[in-house]
Amino acid sequence: xxxxxxxxxxxxxxxxxxxxxxxxxxxxxxxxxxxxxxxxxxxxxxxxxxxxxxxxxxxxxxxxxxxxxxxxxxxxxxxxxxxxxxxxxxxxxxxxxxxxxxxxxxxxxxxxxxx
Amino acid sequence: xxxxxxxxxxxxxxxxxxxxxxxxxxxxxxxxxxxxxxxxxxxxxxxxxxxxxxxxxxxxxxxxxxxxxxxxxxxxxxxxxxxxxxxxxxxxxxxxxxxxxxxxxxxxxxxxx
Numbered sequence: 001x002x003x004x005x006x007x008x009x010x011x012x013x014x015x016x017x018x019x020x021x022x023x024x025x026x027x028x029x030x031x032x033x034x035x036x037x038x039x040x041x042x043x044x045x046x047x048x049x050x051x052x053x054x055x056x057x058x059x060x061x062x063x064x065x066x067x068x069x070x071x072x073x074x075x076x077x078x079x080x081x082x083x084x085x086x087x088x089x090x091x092x093x094x095x096x097x098x099x100x101x102x103x104x105x106x107x108x109x110x111x112x113x114x115x
Numbered sequence: 116x117x118x119x120x121x122x123x124x125x126x127x128x129x130x131x132x133x134x135x136x137x138x139x140x141x142x143x144x145x146x147x148x149x150x151x152x153x154x155x156x157x158x159x160x161x162x163x164x165x166x167x168x169x170x171x172x173x174x175x176x177x178x179x180x181x182x183x184x185x186x187x188x189x190x191x192x193x194x195x196x197x198x199x200x201x202x203x204x205x206x207x208x209x210x211x212x213x214x215x216x217x218x219x220x221x222x223x224x225x226x227x228x
Binding site for chain 2: 006036042044046049101103105
């Protein structure tokens with residue numbers, strides 16, 4: 001079945017450092033790819049998405065490019081802030097009965113940014 | 116803004132108890148989902164529903180059931196709680212028009228002792 005593998009955490013960086021969180025996937029067909037973020041004590045929020053190969057999703061200074069040739073969707077940010085401390089989940093979509101989309105999640109990467 | 120609410124943030128139950136987790140969304144979404152979140156495992160889909168009274172098993176349905184009598188409400192039921200069901204439970208919803216974006220509730224942390 002479809003699966004997502006994320007870079008293991010936790011990741012600890014200093015403020016203004018460059019961030020990369022690796023994500024690779026295995027899927028039949030051409031799924032959409034997502035990054036969700038979970039801030040402390042909250043549910044998940046969609047951070048960015050890409051729906052086809054070579055698409056770049058971006059939001060709040062984060063970017064990720066859908067790379068079909070390497071089956072990857074790595075998350076990057078040029079200069080992280082303390083407020084970016086959260087758990088980040090990579091996910092892909094799969095169509096289910098009734099047209100609903102199932103999300104298949106990676107294991108999550110906990111990011112801590114120190115001032 | 117879409118709002119997904121869950122009935123409790125924290126819940127402590129005893130082994131063998133019947134447990135109800137409630138989820139309500141206010142955006143008239145057709146699709147609703149229940150996940151459990153465990154460290155190192157990410158989120159795993161328990162059940163989903165694409166319409167009132169319709170339900171489908173996800174990846175880990177054993178030990179759980181669901182109920183969707185109204186469009187806005189999706190309940191997860193643990194018929195006889197066990198310690199291995201101690202987890203964070205997250206509810207989500209999405210609409211057919213924007214199927215790829217799921218909106219999540221804040222989660223219920225359930226402890227079964």
